[in-house]
Every structure is written in C-alpha cells, then in structure tokens.
Amino acid sequence: xxxxxxxxxxxxxxxxxxxxxxxxxxxxxxxxxxxxxxxxxxxxxxxxxxxxxxxxxxxxxxxxxxxxxxxxxxxxxxxxxxxxxxxxxxxxxxxxxxxxxxxxxxxxxxxxxxxxxx
Amino acid sequence: xxxxxxxxxxxxxxxxxxxxxxxxxxxxxxxxxxxxxxxxxxxxxxxxxxxxxxxxxxxxxxxxxxxxxxxxxxxxxxxxxxxxxxxxxxxxxxxxxxxxxxxxxxxxxxxx
Numbered sequence: 720x721x722x723x724x725x726x727x728x729x730x731x732x733x734x735x736x737x738x739x740x741x742x743x744x745x746x747x748x749x750x751x752x753x754x755x756x757x758x759x760x761x762x763x764x765x766x767x768x769x770x771x772x773x774x775x776x777x778x779x780x781x782x783x784x785x786x787x788x789x790x791x792x793x794x795x796x797x798x799x800x801x802x803x804x805x806x807x808x809x810x811x812x813x814x815x816x817x818x819x820x821x822x823x824x825x826x827x828x829x830x831x832x833x834x835x836x837x
Numbered sequence: 838x839x840x841x842x843x844x845x846x847x848x849x850x851x852x853x854x855x856x857x858x859x860x861x862x863x864x865x866x867x868x869x870x871x872x873x874x875x876x877x878x879x880x881x882x883x884x885x886x887x888x889x890x891x892x893x894x895x896x897x898x899x900x901x902x903x904x905x906x907x908x909x910x911x912x913x914x915x916x917x918x919x920x921x922x923x924x925x926x927x928x929x930x931x932x933x934x935x936x937x938x939x940x941x942x943x944x945x946x947x948x949x
Contacts, residue, residue, distance in 0.1 A: 723879055753935065762841060763925070763939035812880070816935055823868060823934045828879035 721747050723815050725829035732803055733837055740798045740832045742813030748793040749815035753826075754786075757810040769796040793818065803836040810834075841940035843926050848946045855913040857943045859926030862907065866928040869902060870937065871911045874923045883911070883924075913945075921947045 722745040732738050742752055752769040767788055768776040775788035785807075787799040796815075800807050811832045817825040843859040861869070867888050872880040886893045886900045886909075893900045899912040913920055926940040 728877075751935065755939075760845075760941065762941045765936060765938070768936070814880075823885060824882055826882070826935055826937075828872075828881070830877055830879045 721745075721815075721817060721825070721827045723813065723827045723829040725811075725813060725832050727832060728830065729833045729835075731835045731837065734804055735802055737799055737801045738803055738834060740800075740811055740813075740834070742796045742798070742815065742829055744794045744815040744817075744827070747815075747817045747827075748819065749796075750793060750818040751816045752790060752796040753814045753816075754788065754796075754798050755812045755814070757812065757831075763812060766798075771796075800834065803834075805836045808834055808836045841926055841928055841938055843924075843940040843943050845941065846944050846946070848948060849916050850948050851916060851918055853916055855911075855916045855920065855945055855947075857911045857913075857924050857926070857945065859909040859911075859940055860907055861909065861926070861928050861938075861940075863928060863930055863938070864907070865930040866907075867931045868929040868934045869900075869909050870925075870927040870929075871898075871900065871909075872925040872927060872939075874925065874942070876922075880925060916945075916947050918947045918949055921945055 726741045750771045754766045755763045757763045769790040771790045777783045790796040814828045840862040849855045870885045871883045897914045901910045923942040925942045927937045
C-alpha cells in the first residue's frame with residue numbers, strides 16, 4: 720500500500736529555535752498534503768492544506784508566519800515551526816492524497832512527529 | 838465548529854465483539870470514517886460510509902450510522918489481539934472529503 724513517511728519521528732528543541740518536519744509520499748505523487756496537530760487528550764486538528772507549487776491554505780486560528788509550509792515537489796511537504804515555544808509542543812501528523820487517484824480512500828497518513836519544546 | 842466525540846478506552850476479550858461509538862455535531866457531514874492507528878504507524882483508513890447510508894459491512898467490520906442522532910458506530914466481530922489499536926472516528930462535509938475532522942480516538946485493548 721501507499722506509504723507516507725515523516726522525519727523526524729521525535730524532536731526536542733529549545734524555546735526560540737525553529738524546527739522543520741518533513742512529510743514524504745514514498746511511492747506516489749501528492750499534489751496536496753495536509754498537516755494536522757494533536758494536543759494531549761484532544762482530537763487531531765487540521766492546521767493547513769499544502770499545495771504543490773502554491774501557497775498553503777491555513778485553517779482559522781493557525782498562524783501562517785508561525786507554521787511555515789513549503790510544498791516544493793510532488794513528494795515532499797515541510798512544516799517549519801518558527802520561534803518555537805513550549806505551547807507548540809504537540810504531535811504533528813501529515814497526510815498526502817494520491818494525485819493519480821483522488822478518491823475518498825486514497826489519502827494516506829504519516830506516523831507523526833512528536834515535538835517537545837523546552 | 839464541527840465536533841466529533843468518542844470514548845477514550847474500550848477493553849474486550851479476544852473472540853468477543855467490540856463496539857466503538859462516536860457522535861458528531863455537523864449536520865452537513867457527508868463522509869464518515871473510521872481510522873485505525875497502531876503504535877508507531879500512521880492512521881490507516883479502515884472503512885467509510887456516506888451520509889445517505891445506514892449501514893456498511895466489510896468482513897468483520899460493521900458500520901452503523903444514525904443520521905438523526907448523529908451517531909456512528911464501528912462493530913468488530915470476533916475481535917483479535919491484532920485489533921488492539923486506537924480507533925479514530927472522523928467526518929468531512931460536502932466541502933471536500935479530504936478536510937477531515939477527527940475524534941479524540943478510542944483505545945481498544947483486546948485481552949487474550
């Protein structure tokens with residue numbers, strides 16, 4: 720089946736630094752990728768839709784200057800958490816839609832990245 | 838905004854049936870999903886149902902939808918230890934099946 724990888728799986732950083740998380744579709748092309756965030760004991764919340772070759776679309780309440788998204792190729796989207804604060808500590812998950820199929824069951828999720836900001 | 842609620846934990850004995858329940862608030866929900874997440878792995882789509890359906894069966898999985906009560910359930914027949922995972926209920930409205938709102942996830946523990 721289709722595989723989506725995320726790197727790193729875990730990252731610990733100091734307050735004020737920036738952290739980049741990668742999301743890759745390994746065996747399919749993804750024009751569209753999605754970034755989610757999960758707070759402890761809360762549901763996954765969609766942060767933004769990442770579109771290859773164009774600007775990302777952010778959900779209401781998500782700071783686009785804080786969470787920079789770059790989707791420079793059909794297999795890679797990156798999320799950069801800038802000037803990280805402890806409240807940014809969370810579990811970040813990406814998903815990628817198979818461009819060739821675009822069906823309800825062709826959105827594939829990565830395993831997630833655990834970010835801890837000290 | 839949309840809200841999807843489900844209980845946090847369910848424990849069943851191997852061989853029994855598991856029923857995981859979910860309620861949602863968005864009356865325009867068009868697509869309803871069940872995802873499974875095993876430790877260290879990404880969310881895996883188990884099954885989905887359209888809002889104009891009442892039931893969908895796929896091997897050991899049965900999804901029931903009560904649209905009036907905005908209640909979705911997932912029944913796993915003959916539950917196995919390999920079914921132990923976190924199960925997420927999710928929905929998307931007619932604006933697009935990709936923009937999914939998830940519940941908090943129910944951790945299913947199967948006791949041998």
